[in-house]
Amino acid sequence: MSRALEVVATGPLALVQDLGRPGHAHLGVPPSGALDVPALRLANRLVGNPEGAAGIESLLGGLTVTARASCTVAVTGPPVAVAVDGRPAGSHVPVHLAAGQALSIGRPDTGLRCYLAVSGGIDAEPELGSRSRDVLSEIGPPPLEPGAVLPLGAPAGIPDGADTVTAPPNPPELVVPVVLGPRDDWFGDAAHQLSVPWTVTSESNRVGLRVDGPALRRTDAREGEELPSEGVITGAIQVPPNGLPVVFLADHPTTGGYPVIAVVVPRALPALAQARPGTTIRFRPYA
Amino acid sequence: MRWLRYGPDAALVECESLAEMSAVRAAVVAAGLPDLVEVVPGARTVLIAARPGSTGLAEARRFVESADLDGGNGGEPREITIDVRYDGEDLDLVARTAGITAAEVVELHTGATYTVAFTGFAPGFGYLTGLPEPLRQSRLDTPRTRVPAGSVAIAGEFTGVYPRSSPGGWRLLGHTDAVLFDSRAERPALLAPGDRVRFRRIG
Numbered sequence: 460m461s462r463a464l465e466v467v468a469t470g471p472l473a474l475v476q477d478l479g480r481p482g483h484a485h486l487g488v489p490p491s492g493a494l495d496v497p498a499l500r501l502a503n504r505l506v507g508n509p510e511g512a513a514g515i516e517s518l519l520g521g522l523t524v525t526a527r528a529s530c531t532v533a534v535t536g537p538p539v540a541v542a543v544d545g546r547p548a549g550s551h552v553p554v555h556l557a558a559g560q561a562l563s564i565g566r567p568d569t570g571l572r573c574y575l576a577v578s579g580g581i582d583a584e585p586e587l588g589s590r591s592r593d594v595l596s597e598i599g600p601p602p603l604e605p606g607a608v609l610p611l612g613a614p615a616g617i618p619d620g621a622d623t624v625t626a627p628p629n630p631p632e633l634v635v636p637v638v639l640g641p642r643d644d645w646f647g648d649a650a651h652q653l654s655v656p657w658t659v660t661s662e663s664n665r666v667g668l669r670v671d672g673p674a675l676r677r678t679d680a681r682e683g684e685e686l687p688s689e690g691v692i693t694g695a696i697q698v699p700p701n702g703l704p705v706v707f708l709a710d711h712p713t714t715g716g717y718p719v720i721a722v723v724v725p726r727a728l729p730a731l732a733q734a735r736p737g738t739t740i741r742f743r744p745y746a
Numbered sequence: 747m748r749w750l751r752y753g754p755d756a757a758l759v760e761c762e763s764l765a766e767m768s769a770v771r772a773a774v775v776a777a778g779l780p781d782l783v784e785v786v787p788g789a790r791t792v793l794i795a796a797r798p799g800s801t802g803l804a805e806a807r808r809f810v811e812s813a814d815l816d817g818g819n820g821g822e823p824r825e826i827t828i829d830v831r832y833d834g835e836d837l838d839l840v841a842r843t844a845g846i847t848a849a850e851v852v853e854l855h856t857g858a859t860y861t862v863a864f865t866g867f868a869p870g871f872g873y874l875t876g877l878p879e880p881l882r883q884s885r886l887d888t889p890r891t892r893v894p895a896g897s898v899a900i901a902g903e904f905t906g907v908y909p910r911s912s913p914g915g916w917r918l919l920g921h922t923d924a925v926l927f928d929s930r931a932e933r934p935a936l937l938a939p940g941d942r943v944r945f946r947r948i949g
Contacts, residue, residue, distance in 0.1 A: 484784040484793075486927075486935040487865040586929040596869045598929050641750035641758040688866055688873070690786030690793025692756055714788055714866030722753030725798060 462579060462611040463527040466603045467561060470521020473603040475581050476574075477513040480589035480598075484713040490693060491593035491709050494665060494732030495572055498535040501624065502576035505533035505553045507616035512580030513590035515603065517573045520566040522603075524575070526556035530611065531578040531618045537570025537733060538626035551624040569629035570733035579612035594665050595710040627729075632656075632739040635727045637696065639744045642718035645681040646698070649720050652676065653696075653742040657704070661736040666712075667697075667705040668731050670740055674702025675720065688714045694723035696742070706731060749807060756784075756795035757803055759810065764863055764875055764903075766815060767792055771939060773813040779805050787864035787939050789873070823861070824941045828907065829948045830856075830898050834918035836886070840900065844880035852947055854878040855919060860905060860943040865935070870909035870927025872937035877905050889915030896921045898945065905945075907937075 466473070476499065479492020493499035493516055500510040515522065520539055526532075534541045534550045541548045542563045548554045550573070556562055564573055583590045583600040592599040603609075643649035657670035675698050677684075691697065695707045697717045706723055707715075708731070721744060723731065734740065747766065750758040761767040771787040774794060781802025786793040796802030832852045841848045860874035877900060885901045890913065893899070897908040899916035908914060909926035926936050937943065 481783050483869075483934075484786045485865060485939055487867065487869045487871050488929075488934070584930075587934060598869065638751060638753050641752045641760075687789030687791075688864070689758065689788030689791040690784070692753065692784065692793065692795055694753055712866060713786060714864065719752070722756075724754055 461528070462530065462613075464524045464577060464581075464609045464611065465527060466605055466607040466609065467523040467525055468521060468605055469603045470517055470519055470564070472518040473522050474516045474592040474594070475513050475583050475600040475603070475609070476516040476591045477589055478511040479591050479709060480587045483587055484690065487713050488587060488598065489593055489595055489710050489713060491589065491591040491599065493574065493591075494709055495536055495574065495729040497729050498572070498574045499576070501551075502533045502535040502574045503580070504619050505535070505551070505621070505624070506531045506576045506578045507614060507618040508576055508578065508580050509615060512576065512612070513583060514574050514576040514581060517564055517575060518571060520564045520573060522573075522575065523561055523563040525561045526558055527608070528558050528611070530556050530614070532556055532562055533576050534564055534573055535576075536573035536626070537567040537629055539567040539573050540565030551626055553618040553620065569735070571735055572732055577611055578614040578618065582610040582612040593710050595712060629730075629733050632741070633730055633734060634741050634743050635731065636724045637721040637742045637744050638724060639721045642686070643720050645677050645684075645718045646675055646720055647678050650744040653721060653744060655741070657740045657742070659734045659736050659738040659740060663736065665708055665710040667707050668734065669703065669705050671703060675704060676702065686716055686718055688716045691715045691719060692722070694725060694728055695719045696721045696723065708732065752793060752795075755798045755803065756793060757807070759792045759794065761790050761792070764789065768861070768863060768940070769815040770810055773810055773815065774806055777806065777809045779809070782806060788866075789864065824938075826936065826941055826943045828898070828922050828924050828943060828945050830920045830922050830945045831949045832920040832947055834898065834920045836917040837919055840881065840883060840917050840919065843883050846880060851881065851919065854881055855905070856945050856947050862937045862939050862941040862943060863904075864939055865937070868909055868912060869929070870935040870937065872906055872935075872939075872941075873904045874906055874937075874943055875903060877903055881905070883917060885915040886917060889913055893918065894921065896923060896926075898922055
C-alpha cells in the first residue's frame with residue numbers, strides 16, 4: 460500500500476505548506492510558505508524530515524487525518540490537544556501512527572496555526588519549486604477538503620526523540636521590532652505614531668495582518684499624494700489611505716501602491732503569524 | 747537615485763525615471779549576485795532583497811554605482827508577439843476619449859513596441875510601457891468586479907494583459923488566447939521585466 464494520509468476533517472482552513480517559493484517576486488509571484496517557519500521546521504525535525512519538507516498548516520485546529528501506512532507525525536505551533544484514535548498523544552512530540560489510525564488536532568487555546576509534519580513529508584506536486592498553497596495567487600495544492608488523499612514521500616531520516624520540546628508562548632501583547640522606512644518620511648514622527656497599542660483585527664489572513672488603532676497621519680505635504688507601484692517584501696507595513704496599517708505576511712502581493720512606513724524584522728514574524736484577533740501589538744522602531 | 751532602507755536585509759532604489767529604473771534593474775540582474783533573493787522592479791523603483799546576514803546588498807550597491815546606466819542593458823531583450831481580437835467593451839470609450847476612431851485605436855495599439863517594466867497585481871501580470879500618448883487614459887471610475895482572463899487593457903502610461911479573471915479597473919481593448927502564466931511551465935510567466943512586446947490584430 461502506498462504511503463498516504465487521508466483527510467477526514469479540516470477545521471476552518473488547512474493548507475499544505477513548506478518554506479515557500481522566494482525569488483519569483485519579479486514575475487508577480489509571492490514567496491508564500493509556512494507563516495510560523497520555526498514551528499514547521501521543528502515539526503519536521505521531530506519526524507526525521509529535512510526542515511523544508513511540506514506539512515499541513517492548520518488554522519485553529521479541527522484537523523483529522525487517517526494514516527494509510529505506518530508513519531511518524533508531530534504537531535507544533537501553540538500547545539494543542541492531539542489525539543490518536545481518540546486517545547491523548549500530546550503536541551511537540553513524535554507520535555507513531557499505524558496504518559488505519561486517525562490523528563486529530565484540537566482547537567488551540569492560544570495562537571492560530573498548528574503545523575503537522577509526517578515522516579516523508581506531503582508529496583504534492585511542486586509548483587515553482589514549492590508545495591506551498593498561496594492563497595493570494597491560488598498557486599499550489601488546493602485547500603484541504605474531507606476525502607482528499609495526500610501522498611507521502613519516502614521517510615528520509617530517524618525521528619528526533621526529544622521529549623521536552625516546549626511550545627512557544629503566545630502573549631496577549633506583542634512588542635514588534637521594526638525598521639523605519641522606506642516611506643516613513645510620508646508620516647509625521649513615524650516612530651511615535653507607530654508605538655501606540657494596535658489591535659489585531661479578524662480581517663487578518665495569510666496575505667496580511669490588519670490592525671486597528673489611531674489612524675496614521677501623513678504629513679501635510681504628502682496628503683492625498685499617489686505613490687507609483689513599488690516592490691514590497693514580507694514584513695512590510697503598508698499604510699492605505701484610511702491610515703490603518705497592514706503587515707504583509709507570506710502571501711503578500713509583490714508590488715503595492717501605498718507607502719510602506721516600516722518593515723517588521725524577520726525574527727518577529729512567527730509571533731505575528733500566531734497573533735489572534737484582539738491581540739495588542741506595539742511596533743517598536745529601532746535605529 | 748536614492749537608496750532607501752527597506753528592513754534589515756533590503757533596499758529600495760528610487761530612480762528619476764522608468765528608464766533609469768529599468769537600467770538599474772538590468773544592471774543588478776546582469777551582475778548575478780548569488781546572495782540576492784529578490785530583485786523587484788516597480789514604476790520608479792527597484793527593490794533589492796538579500797539573504798539575511800550576507801553582503802549581497804552592499805555588493806549590489808557597489809555594482810549599481812559603478813555601472814554604466816546609460817548604456818545597453820547587456821543582452822538582447824526577448825521579443826514577444828501577442829495576438830489580440832480587438833473586441834473589448836471599452837474600445838469605443840477609449841476612442842471617444844482620445845477623439846479618434848476605434849480603428850485608429852487599434853492601429854496605435856498594434857503599431858507601438860512595448861517593454862515590460864515591472865509586474866505585480868497577479869502572477870504574470872506585466873506593466874508594459876510604450877503606450878502611444880492618445881491611449882494614456884485614466885482607469886475606469888468604477889472598476890469591474892470581474893475582468894475575463896486574457897483581457898488586453900490600458901491604464902495611465904501602461905498596457906497589459908490580465909493573466910486570469912479578476913476584478914480590475916483598466917479600460918478593455920480586446921482579448922488574447924495567449925497563456926500569460928503557467929506555474930508548471932519551464933518559463934512560468936510569458937512576460938518578464940525587460941521583454942519587448944508587440945500586439946498583433948487577428949480576426
